[in-house]
Amino acid sequence: MERILEVKDLAIDFATYAGTVHAIRHVDFHLDKGETLAIVGESGSGKSVTMRTVMGLLANNARVVSGSVKLAGEDILHKSEKALNQMRGNEVAMIFQDPMTSLDPTMPIGKQVAEPLLLHTKATRAHAMKEAARVLALVGIPDAQARLKDYPHQFSGGQRQRIVIAIAIINHPKLLIADEPTTALDVTVQAQIVHLLKDIQAKLDTAIIFITHDLGVVAGIADRVAVMYAGKIIEYGTVDEIFYNPMHPYTWGLLEAMPTLSATRKRLFAIPGTPPDLLTPPQGDAFAPRNPYAMKIDQEQEPPFFAVSKTHAAATWLLHPDAPAVDPPAEIKRRKQIWAQKEGNHDYR
Known part of the structure; x- marks a missing residue:
C-alpha cells in the first residue's frame, strides 16, 4: 500500500501574550492511498492545527518544535513558501467548515472552481472552464454548465459545500483534508456530503483526512479513527x-x-x-x-x-x-x- 502521509513526533508551540501554548504534543499518525482517517475530539484538541501544518498554513506565531510531516515521502516542514504554494491545491487540498467564508461572493463560481487548474497547470481558460463544469457535475450541481456564471449566494448551503469540494478536487490531489465540512449543514445534507466524499474517493483513489467532533458522522466515512x-x-x-x-x-x-x-x-x-x-x-x-x-x-x-x-x-x-x-x-x-x-x-x- 502506498504511504501518502506520515506524521512523526510532531510538536507545535504558539507564542501568545500569556505565554507559550503547547498546542500539539508529539503526534504520530499515517495515511495510505485510498484510505480515510477520521480525527475526532472536542474543540481545542489540536485537530485543525495538525491539519493546517500538513497544508503548510501555520500562523506566524506558531513554531514547529519537533517532528516531520512527509507527504508522498517529502518533508513539507522544510519546503519553501513557493514550493508550498505549488503543493497546495495540487498534491493536497482542504475543504473548510464554512463554504460562505471559503467562496468569494464577488466572483462567479465557474472562475473559482477553475482557478486551481489555471494556477497549477498550463491549462487554457477554455479548458479550465470546461473542467470546472465537469467537476461541478461530478459533485452533484444540476445544470453545471449553465450555472458557471452564477454567484455563491444563488446556491443553497449544501450546494455551496459541493462547490468547495469541486475546487478541492479539480487537480486530483493525493490527499484531501475535510475540516468539519458537515458542521453547518442539516442531518440530511450531512449524509449527502459524506456519501459524495466516499464516491469521489472511489473515483479518484484519493486519501482523505476527515476532521470532526461528531462521531456520528465518522461511522459513515472512516476506515480508521x-x-x-x-x-x-x-x-x-x-x-x-x-x-x-x-x-x-x-x-x-x-x-x-x-x-x-x-x-x-x-x-x-x-x-x-x-x-x-x-x-x-x-x-x-x-x-x-x-x-x-x-x-x-x-x-x-x-x-x-x-x-x-x-x-x-x-x-x-x-x-x-x-x-x-x-x-x-x-x-x-x-x-x-x-x-x-x-x-x-x-x-x-
Missing part, C-alpha cells in the same frame, strides 16, 4: 474498534455523548469539566481531572500507548496489566457486548 485530546492522540484503531471496543475513558465519554436510538437517558450525556490549559500542560494524564476512573498514577505519569490489537492502541493506565478492572458506562458495555459477539470473545473488559 484517531482520537485527540489536549494536543495528543490518545487512542487509535479501525472504525469498528473505536465504536465497539473503545478503551480510553475519553473515547467512552465521546461515545456516551452521541444521541442513539438505544439511549435510556432522558438527557444527553456531557463529559464534565473542561480541557486543560496548554500554557502549562498537566503532569501525568491530561484527562485525569475529568476521568472518573483516574488512579493515583494518572496524576503522576503520562500513560504510554498500550496495544489492544495490531491496529488498535490507547494511552490509558487502565490497560496496564496491574490496573484494577473497572465497570464501563452502560452504553460502552452495550457496545463491547456487540464487539464480543462479533469477535466470538465473551471476555469483554
